[in-house]
Amino acid sequence: MNSLLFKNGALLDPLQTELLTGYEVLVEGGTIKEVSDRPIKSANARVVDLGGKTIMPGLIDLHVHVVAVQFDLAGQVRLPNVFVTLKAVPIMQGMLRRGFTTVRDAGGAGFALKEAVSNGLAQGPRLFVSGRAISQTGGHGDPRARSDFLDSDAPCACCVRVGALGRVVDGVDALRAAVRQEFQMGADQIKIMASGGVASPTDPIGALGYSEDELRAVVVEARARGTYVMAHAYTAESIQRAVRCGVRTIEHGNLIDDPTAALMAKHGAYVIPTLIAFEALHHEGEKYGLSATSAAKIDTVRSAGLRSLEVYKRAGVKMGFGSDLLGEGHRLQSDEFLVRAQVLTNAEIIASATTIGAEVLGMTGKLGRLEAGAFADILVVDGNPFKDLSCLTEQGKHIRAVIKEGQLEFGDLN
Structure with missing residues (x-):
C-alpha cells in the first residue's frame, strides 16, 4: 500500500x-x-x-459537460461518435490539471465514460453523470431547428449520438420510462430542462419547461432510486415550480428574485451558478460557431448574474460551484472563482467548490x-x-x- x-x-x-x-x-x-x-x-x-x-x-465542479466539444451543440450531434469521445479526453484532463478532482456532468456523459476514468483508461476527474438531459419538445434540450413539421414516427436524432447532451421526452408516462432508462444506463442523478435557455434554437428564456405533473413524475422516479433531480432554470417562476415539485438543485438561476430565493432556502434547495459560461458565450460564442439566435439571448441572463449571487446570499441559499463551458471555453473553468469574487468572499467561494459540492453529491x-x-x-x-x-x-x-x-x-x- x-x-x-x-x-x-x-x-x-x-x-x-x-x-x-x-x-x-x-x-x-x-x-x-x-x-x-x-x-x-x-x-x-x-x-x-x-x-x-x-x-x-x-475541487468539485457541479456543472460541466465533458462531451461538449464545441460551441455549436446542434452541429455536434452530427459528429461521429468516436470524434466526440476522443475530443472529450483532453477536456477531462484539463479539468483535472486545474485541480478539479470531481465533477458532476450535467448532460451528455454516461456510465461508459465514467468507468473509463475510474478504470484508468482515460485520465480525468471522478465523474457523477446524468446521462442525457431531459427536455420537452421545443425546450432547452431540443436542438432541432424550426421546420414545417416534425415526423413523430422518425427516430429523434438527439437520442442516438454521443454528441447529443439531451433527449426529447413529453408526457408523464414517457418521462417515467425515460428516467428509468437513464438510471438503467448508469445515471447518478437526473437533469431536466425547467425553462428556456441560451444555447437552444427555439425556446425563449422565459418559457416554462414541463407541466408540474411532469416535473413531479421525474422527481418521484429519482427519489425511488435514492437520488435527486437537477433542473436548468433561469426565471423566478420556473425556479419556483421546480422547487415546489421537489427539484434539489437549480442550475444557473440568474433571474431569481427575493421571494423565490426564500422559497429555495425553505426547501433546502441548492443553486449552481455558472457565471463564467455567459462570459465565454458573450466574448467567444459566435467566433466558435454559436448560432446568432443563441448569441442574441446571452445578455439577458449575463447581466443578471452577479446580482443573483447577492440575492442567494441574502436568502441563505447554498451555492455550489459550476462552470458549464463548451468547446474552447473549457479553459476558462477556474475563472469562475474570479467572477464570483466580485460579490462573495474567498472563503464562501472555496466552500462552494469543496464542502457544498460534497453535500450536493451526498459525499460529505x-x-x-x-x-x-x-x-x-x-x-x-x-x-x-x-x-x-x-x-x-x-x-x-x-x-x-x-x-x-x-x-x-x-x-x-x-
Whole structure:
C-alpha cells in the first residue's frame, strides 16, 4: 500500500477562513488515514516536505459537460461518435490539471465514460453523470431547428449520438420510462430542462419547461432510486415550480428574485451558478460557431448574474460551484472563482467548490475536506486561496501537485 506523509505545509480547511499551520496529513492507499496538529508517526510512509505550501482538498465542479466539444451543440450531434469521445479526453484532463478532482456532468456523459476514468483508461476527474438531459419538445434540450413539421414516427436524432447532451421526452408516462432508462444506463442523478435557455434554437428564456405533473413524475422516479433531480432554470417562476415539485438543485438561476430565493432556502434547495459560461458565450460564442439566435439571448441572463449571487446570499441559499463551458471555453473553468469574487468572499467561494459540492453529491466525509476516511483528493498549491483566488487559476500553473485517490495525476512531490 502506498503511503504519503505530508509535513511542513499550511492546511486549508474549507470550514475555516484562515490556513492552519502545524498540521500533518497521512495518506494510505486511496484514502486519508489521519490529519493531526501533532507529529504523525508512520514506519512506511514516504515523507513529503511541503516547504510551507498550501495543502487543500481537490475541487468539485457541479456543472460541466465533458462531451461538449464545441460551441455549436446542434452541429455536434452530427459528429461521429468516436470524434466526440476522443475530443472529450483532453477536456477531462484539463479539468483535472486545474485541480478539479470531481465533477458532476450535467448532460451528455454516461456510465461508459465514467468507468473509463475510474478504470484508468482515460485520465480525468471522478465523474457523477446524468446521462442525457431531459427536455420537452421545443425546450432547452431540443436542438432541432424550426421546420414545417416534425415526423413523430422518425427516430429523434438527439437520442442516438454521443454528441447529443439531451433527449426529447413529453408526457408523464414517457418521462417515467425515460428516467428509468437513464438510471438503467448508469445515471447518478437526473437533469431536466425547467425553462428556456441560451444555447437552444427555439425556446425563449422565459418559457416554462414541463407541466408540474411532469416535473413531479421525474422527481418521484429519482427519489425511488435514492437520488435527486437537477433542473436548468433561469426565471423566478420556473425556479419556483421546480422547487415546489421537489427539484434539489437549480442550475444557473440568474433571474431569481427575493421571494423565490426564500422559497429555495425553505426547501433546502441548492443553486449552481455558472457565471463564467455567459462570459465565454458573450466574448467567444459566435467566433466558435454559436448560432446568432443563441448569441442574441446571452445578455439577458449575463447581466443578471452577479446580482443573483447577492440575492442567494441574502436568502441563505447554498451555492455550489459550476462552470458549464463548451468547446474552447473549457479553459476558462477556474475563472469562475474570479467572477464570483466580485460579490462573495474567498472563503464562501472555496466552500462552494469543496464542502457544498460534497453535500450536493451526498459525499460529505468523502469529498470536500482533508479528514480521516475521506478520499485522498489533494492539491498542493503555491499561495493562499483564502487571500488570493488567482492561485487556483491559469490552468493549474500554481498547483504544484494534483492527487486523486492517493495517485499523483499531475506535478511532482519533490
